[in-house]
Amino acid sequence: MAPPSDADAPVPLPVRGAQAAWLSPVVGDGSGRSARAEQDGYGDEEADAQTASVFSITGDELDPADAPRPLDEQRADAERVSMRALSRRGVSTSELRAMLSKQDAFDPDVIEQEIERLTRVGLLDDVALATDLVDRMHSRKGLGRQAIVADLRRRGIDQAAIDAALDAAADDEDDEFIRAIELATKRAGQMRGLDRATAERRLSGFLMRKGYNGGVVRIAVERALDGPRRPPTGGRGTVRFE
Template sequence: MAVTSSDDASEELDEETERQTRKATGVAIRQLARRGMSRWELEQLLTKREIAPEVFGPELDRLEKLGVIDDASLAATLAFTQHSRKGLGRTVIEQDLKRRHIDPELIEAALEDIGEDDELERATELAVKRIGQLSGYDDETARRRLHGFLARKGYTSDIVRQAMDAAFAGRRSRGGSGVRFQ
């Protein structure tokens, strides 16, 4: 029985789809091994690699079902590490997760673990550490710089104020007056 040209074309198309699917899987697995990525980030990457959405969509669905792609886990991990290691506040963490196009409900769930007490404690640790680096400045300049530092880390103004009060109380108790004259 002879193979017709339409059979050859569909066979070539199937082979190309299979090759593209393997490529999509390989790219996704390698990227996930390097760092956590959201599904949206993987979609963007695969689009840049010129893999058709019809090909990578089902493959990403399969990887999601296997638990290889897990936006909820990624959001929780990022929230924890960014808060505990980098000292970032909820606002900056939320912005980062939104930038990665993680579902708002997953972001909310990930940020629930960071309570206001945790934020205040971490902000106070950062403020106390930073105040030592500002010992050469007068109180007003040190306050301004410390406020900017904590605000950039994503802490609310209420938490920034409380952390600064604690840091300056410690600075005064150690006898640091700010400017030192020689």
């Protein structure tokens, strides 16, 4: 079997301020991996797969078949597992709770105490995570509001945190229109040989798959095919489809 390559290395979570002080013993310098983190963002399949290996740091010592361990020992192990998880990617409260509950290695009270500790020191913050994910998925991946909300819900982030993250996005509605028009205009440039109906259908499908709603899609497609100044009726825009 070929040795693992650098591309298989886990992607560290970018940390700032107080978080850096807590995570620095676990994260290291992250040398050579920041570009990968920028490319992948959070919430992708690779990041999900990474969480499955978090318990590998504990080995047999967390075997749930063993006799119940002292609570102090459980707390120390729970902290170690949590810090390792947080060093690899952004983790929601729901994801961390599921992760710690996964192998029945920790008493439920120990799990809740660890979650409370991380929340108190600012390492577990669903609003901050959601805000970062909104920026990454919208600005860098071109996803629409519907797709973003669906992904945040899949990550177990509650609606209040999702709403707060969306509210924090400046000019959210206008920005969504602008981004959709940019994507549609770029894609329209590849459709010059198509008739109007086919181009509209393909552009609409493209934007819908990106998570934009029907109203945004309709306007973006019109702008992309007709240009910013559409003739009142029946005219031809700046992009023609023969």
